[in-house]
Amino acid sequence: MAFLAGPRLLDWASSPPHLQFNKFVLTGYRPASSGSGCLRSLFYMHNELGNIYTHGSVLYHLFMCHRGGSPVYTRLLALDMCGVCLINTLGALPIIHCTLACRPWLRPAALLGYTLLSGVAGWRALTAPSTSARLRAFGWQAGARLLVFGARGAGLGSGAPGSLRCYLRMDALALLGGLVNVARLPERWGPGRFDYWGNSHQIMHLLSVGSILQLHAGVVPDLLWAARHTCLPD
Ligand SMILES: [Zn+2]
Helix, strand or coil: CCCCCCCCCECHHHCCHHHCCCCCCCCCECCCECHHHHHHHHHCCCCCHHHHHCCCCHHHHHHCCECCCHHHHHHHHHHHHHHHHHHHHHHHHHHHHHHCCCCCCHHHHHHHHHHHHHHHHHHHHHHCCCHHHHHHHHHHHHHHHHHHHHHHHCCCCCCCCCHHHHHHHHHHHHHHHHHHHHHCCCCCCCCCCCCCCCCHHHHHHHHHHHHHHHHHHHHHHHHHHHHHCCCCCC
């Protein structure tokens, strides 16, 4: 992957404190760079390259070594959290829309409730002091989704057959990714062995891509179902 000869990389101890968030990744840290220096890092090997190429949170991973330091990093992390929160929010709204297709009062109330809850979760994630606190912030949204899935499974909701299974897989993959990221596995078992490939953050990225694909696989038939479905009068 080394198209360009990159700058000399740093080890964990010599990287700036705001980038020392994973003490099991020992080497491969980019030095502080200008904006174009960060862009150049798309083309040489370093320990964020896998994260840049496996995911949508490209800006955060690409520019986290910007020479603006910790203030720039904090803003990038906030942007990343906004992205996660938007996926968690906008992804669930069509699920609620279809699940409550035949409940004209409950549906708008549930959509509004979930949106408000997402606002709170987003704020908590933005102000969370640690990775595990961020995971907990999104736990409230996951809890609300489980409630919707439970209602649907119990026959209280509606939707395309088969979609619910996709949604359960979606949240299982997302949860697994979050836990792997917090646990810092597998690099905790072999510090320095997963600096470039196969560390917890990359695994989380891949699991969240799988999660979004499950969302897509569930929502498309669900929306088609809702468009065709006519509700029986009570
Ligand atoms: Zn990431």
